[in-house]
Amino acid sequence: MSWLLSLPIVLPFAMAILAFLFRANGRSGRWLSIGGSVLLLAAAVGLMIAVLQRGVIAAQMGGWPAPFGITLVADLLSAVMVVITAIIGLAVAIYALADIDARREALGYHVLFQVLLAGVSGAFLTGDLFNLYVWFEVMLIASFGLLVLGGDKEQLDGGIKYVALNLVSTAMFLSGIGMLYGLTGTLNMADLHLAVRDVENTGLLTVIAVLFIVAFGVKAAVFPLFFWLPASYHTPPVAISAIFAGLLTKVGVYALIRMFTMVFTQDIGYTHGLLLAIAVLTMITGVLGAAAQNEFRKILSFHIVSQIGYMVLGLALYTPLALVGAVFYLVHHIIVKANLFLVSGIAKRLTGSFNLAAVGGLYKSSPLLAVLFLVPAFSLAGFPPLSGFWAKFLLVKASLDIGAYLVAGTALLVGILTVFSMTKIWAEVFWKPHPEDVAPALRLVERGNLTALLVPVTGLAVMTVMIGFFPEPFIGFAERAAAQLLDPTGYVTAVLGASP
Amino acid sequence: MNSLILNAATRLLVALMLLFSVYMLLRGHNEPGGGFIGGLIAAIGFALYAMAHGTAAARRALRFDPAAISVVGLGIALLAGLSAALAGDALFTGQWWFAGAIDGEKGLPISTVLLFDIGVYLVVVGAALTIALALEDET
Numbered sequence: 263m264s265w266l267l268s269l270p271i272v273l274p275f276a277m278a279i280l281a282f283l284f285r286a287n288g289r290s291g292r293w294l295s296i297g298g299s300v301l302l303l304a305a306a307v308g309l310m311i312a313v314l315q316r317g318v319i320a321a322q323m324g325g326w327p328a329p330f331g332i333t334l335v336a337d338l339l340s341a342v343m344v345v346i347t348a349i350i351g352l353a354v355a356i357y358a359l360a361d362i363d364a365r366r367e368a369l370g371y372h373v374l375f376q377v378l379l380a381g382v383s384g385a386f387l388t389g390d391l392f393n394l395y396v397w398f399e400v401m402l403i404a405s406f407g408l409l410v411l412g413g414d415k416e417q418l419d420g421g422i423k424y425v426a427l428n429l430v431s432t433a434m435f436l437s438g439i440g441m442l443y444g445l446t447g448t449l450n451m452a453d454l455h456l457a458v459r460d461v462e463n464t465g466l467l468t469v470i471a472v473l474f475i476v477a478f479g480v481k482a483a484v485f486p487l488f489f490w491l492p493a494s495y496h497t498p499p500v501a502i503s504a505i506f507a508g509l510l511t512k513v514g515v516y517a518l519i520r521m522f523t524m525v526f527t528q529d530i531g532y533t534h535g536l537l538l539a540i541a542v543l544t545m546i547t548g549v550l551g552a553a554a555q556n557e558f559r560k561i562l563s564f565h566i567v568s569q570i571g572y573m574v575l576g577l578a579l580y581t582p583l584a585l586v587g588a589v590f591y592l593v594h595h596i597i598v599k600a601n602l603f604l605v606s607g608i609a610k611r612l613t614g615s616f617n618l619a620a621v622g623g624l625y626k627s628s629p630l631l632a633v634l635f636l637v638p639a640f641s642l643a644g645f646p647p648l649s650g651f652w653a654k655f656l657l658v659k660a661s662l663d664i665g666a667y668l669v670a671g672t673a674l675l676v677g678i679l680t681v682f683s684m685t686k687i688w689a690e691v692f693w694k695p696h697p698e699d700v701a702p703a704l705r706l707v708e709r710g711n712l713t714a715l716l717v718p719v720t721g722l723a724v725m726t727v728m729i730g731f732f733p734e735p736f737i738g739f740a741e742r743a744a745a746q747l748l749d750p751t752g753y754v755t756a757v758l759g760a761s762p
Numbered sequence: 763m764n765s766l767i768l769n770a771a772t773r774l775l776v777a778l779m780l781l782f783s784v785y786m787l788l789r790g791h792n793e794p795g796g797g798f799i800g801g802l803i804a805a806i807g808f809a810l811y812a813m814a815h816g817t818a819a820a821r822r823a824l825r826f827d828p829a830a831i832s833v834v835g836l837g838i839a840l841l842a843g844l845s846a847a848l849a850g851d852a853l854f855t856g857q858w859w860f861a862g863a864i865d866g867e868k869g870l871p872i873s874t875v876l877l878f879d880i881g882v883y884l885v886v887v888g889a890a891l892t893i894a895l896a897l898e899d900e901t
Binding site for chain 2: 268272275276278279283321373
């Protein structure tokens, strides 16, 4: 039990150490990175099977019983997030074979990449609030390193904005933790679930809840705290921005979902009402920001913001169906968004630029790439029968069920505007002829690199289509995960009742 | 910085600081102290040395690349945590040996907890010096 829960954290750390020791030996870092990601995926699947069979599982590190020690917990949401982390990790590790240059590898790309995976898995698996803070720090350090690795001027500019705002968020998070500990005397999430019921000063508890909304809101890039994201995500190499786009903001969303179903449920009218307003504004500003952009990755970055709005919406509505939608959306979005960034990298390689005005002609010369773009792009916009359709359908249905017509209308409108952005990319990059009359064809890329670029993109696209055509098992799973979130009794007994 | 006072004082202070950092590391198990604070004190010692004699001299005195020190430390800490699993306990459970324990006498306690703390010490020394020396190089 203890092994299953700690392997997704221990494995990437071990790989990071190995990758560092072998960093002088050019290529071995790559195979360590890929091998590590395969092992991580195996460990994550093992964890998922255990959670499916046995329900919520927990392990006490160092044998210190909860709530005094550090507890690792996996419920269905944690397990699925770890699995998806491993999948994206593997996809990006393969893609990086062709995308990360030898200079960045020598500077320690693979080390930082594995540390980032360890941080993300740790954040998903921990059952302790202060430990969550530690994992946020691990992620922040690793991602900052990756963001500025190579030291291009543009990268440093983006990196400063990224780290400055994230430090503010970390400070907020830490003050929130301090106040919560002062109020309840515990930081174990399961224990907090019970302890907040006895708090008399509910006003202060709501203040702390808002601190947490701000702290996680910065991480998740919600309105009005998102501006670090479009300022930084388009600067590093594509493989790095793809893993950021897929995973990092979603850790913030995960933390919001965890805290606002498990701990801060005493004043739902206020906290979740605030989240609802944030969600709606995030959706709208994100999509409008994207409409004004003319750079491939910047458009995608603004769409991350807008999509985060949908996930927060699922949490804010706080009905069973809405949470099902949020969980489903989270998984669907990670796959689709990472994939779009990977496609943007291939398009850049073929046409020579991320600037939409300076590229074109891909549909004629590389129809395969056009298809691989269409799948995630239309899934993002919510076209049936792709995965994004079901995700949006669940959320719109959930808002209509409780009579939130304005919210449902906004969600649909933002969907249409997303189509507008995606068709803009489609028309500029794929349809119009290349302005300099170059014929950018896939076969121009050398063979080994081409495989490394296309395998992860195709794999993720196939997953999107699979989820789209056979949504029942995935929705069924999301229903079970949402049920666990709404009634954390199983989580609490696994943590507090089964300590050795 | 070229200052006679600093140079002379550094010679004394660095040795004291490094000694004190090891004392802090060993003291940490039952009293305030430990690998983190010990590592910081050691890093301050080397940073002071770099200010007085230049970063090249500090790197020579350190003998190893600071980034390598911190990764090796991470490895030691990880191994210390994993060793508990060999004994069948939950990960990161402290394992104890009492060296030279004869009945009645407790012997010298040696534990994976200390090993873990040494790992933390190295991580902190390495990471802090990587940053400090890089910044000092810039100026």
